[in-house]
Amino acid sequence: MKKQLLLSVLLASLGACSQLPEQAPAPVAQVNEPVPEPEPELVENEVLNDQATQAVATDFGHIFIDRDMSFSGTLSCRHCPGVKYQLNLFQDGKFEARQEYIDSPEINLVKGNWLLEARTIHLMSQSVKLPSFQFVSNNKLVLLDEAGKPVVSKENFELVRSQNFVKLDTSMRMLGLYQVKDNQASFTSCTNGDTVSIAMTQHHIPMLRSYQQDKNLNGKPVIATMVARQSPKEDKLVFVEQFDQFWPGATCPDQYKTSKVQGIVWRVNRIKYIQVPQQYNLRMMFNDNAKLYGFSGCNFFNGSYSQSSNLLKIDPLVSTRKYCAESNYYESKFTQQLQSADRIEVNGDKLQLFQNNEVVVEMSPALN
Structure with a gap:
């Protein structure tokens, strides 16, 4: 009995001595996975210089005028405070533009055809020479200099595309010869010599009455000043928006030489x-x-x-x-x-x- 008890104690002691400490789990090798770079923010394809142009030239292979577009902005001017521009490009290859000189009565309304060459838009008109522009993005045009390079300046030489197409404002101040024959009023501009018909509208009636009631004017051509807008159709018709006054005794001025005091507005x-x-x-x-x-x-x-x-x-x-x-x-x-x-x-x-x-x-x- 004692022998069995002694043997049990001896076996338990040996078991305790042979017990090994628990080993920590082997470390797992870390693999440095590449951190994905953030995707660049999608912005309009803008080209700021010729080097960038070469780098992303293929992006502009998709620039074509497949809808009517309106661009506007105030361009800097060398000898004036600036020129307000609106340029409408039509998908049928035509354009119309309005140039309004700030702090000057001069306004030009121009129509013609456009030609898109790579990213450069050429505006061709028989009446006025217009500059060319370049698409620096899908929604922005920059003025080109005489050498065909984008104008780089702190001043503004860019036109920005309107979100929606905007009809051209054709209203402008006009000075010319007004006359009524057979109840039809006509107006001959002193600026370009063009003769147009005047639509019979509510704003024209005071002008017509003033002319007919003055015995010294009725039936005779007289210099008149007014604000009018052109008809959107090619029918040489204008709509009077505001009648200023008649100038009896006045003549159209010589735009290139003025030598007299009298008879000039x-x-x-x-x-x-x-x-x-x-x-x-x-x-x-x-x-x-x-x-x-x-x-x-x-x-x-x-x-x-x-x-x-x-x-x-x-x-x-x-x-x-x-x-x-x-x-x-x-x-x-x-x-x-x-x-x-x-x-x-x-x-x-x-x-x-x-x-x-x-x-x-x-x-x-x-x-x-």
Whole structure:
């Protein structure tokens, strides 16, 4: 009995001595899996220079004009504050454009055909020479210089595509000969000599009545100023939007040479040291009967003057009394300096009024 107990204790002791410590699991070899690079954000295909152009040239193999497109923007101008552009490209190969010079009465409406050469769009017109543009993206055009290279500048030379097609604004100021024959009104532009018919609309009726009620005008051509828009059809028809006034005794100015004072509608550019914003459209005329009249930005005025050689004397003006918050400042300055003038001269294409040998009013022939 004792032997069996002793044997059991001995076997248990040997089992305890032979027990091995538990081994930690072998480390698993780590594999450095490549971290996926973030996908680049999808942006429009824009080309900023010639090197980039070569790198992604194939991206522009899909640029073609398969729908009507509108681009717009204000392009920088070397000798002016800027030019507002709207360019409409039609999928049938035609285009129409509007160029509006900021702080200037000049507006050009141009039609023609476009030619897409790689990424360059050429605008071809028989009336006006237009610059070419290049697609720097599907939705952006950049102006090209005379060498055919994109203009690189801090100033803006880009046109941006509108989300939706926008019809061209064809309204513009016009100056020309108005006449009514057989109840049909016509207008011959002093700018290009084109003759168009005037649609009988509610805005034309006051103009027509004023013409018919004046015995000195009825049946005769007379210079008129108005705001009108062209018909979208090729029918040489215009729609009057605003009638300004008639200018009896005026003629179309010579755009290249001005040598006379009388019979020209003059647009005011500067009053002493103040440049006049062209949207106020200050205009006047000296006629051959020692009378003057015009529009001073808000009101119509008239008066008498006398001229001996270059010496000038203007009598007190008679004016309507409408109040215009924005233009009354320029109107007040203009009428004050006009009545103070003592000398008048035509210098180049400018008419200058002086007081004590200082230019107080400077004007140029109104073409629209």
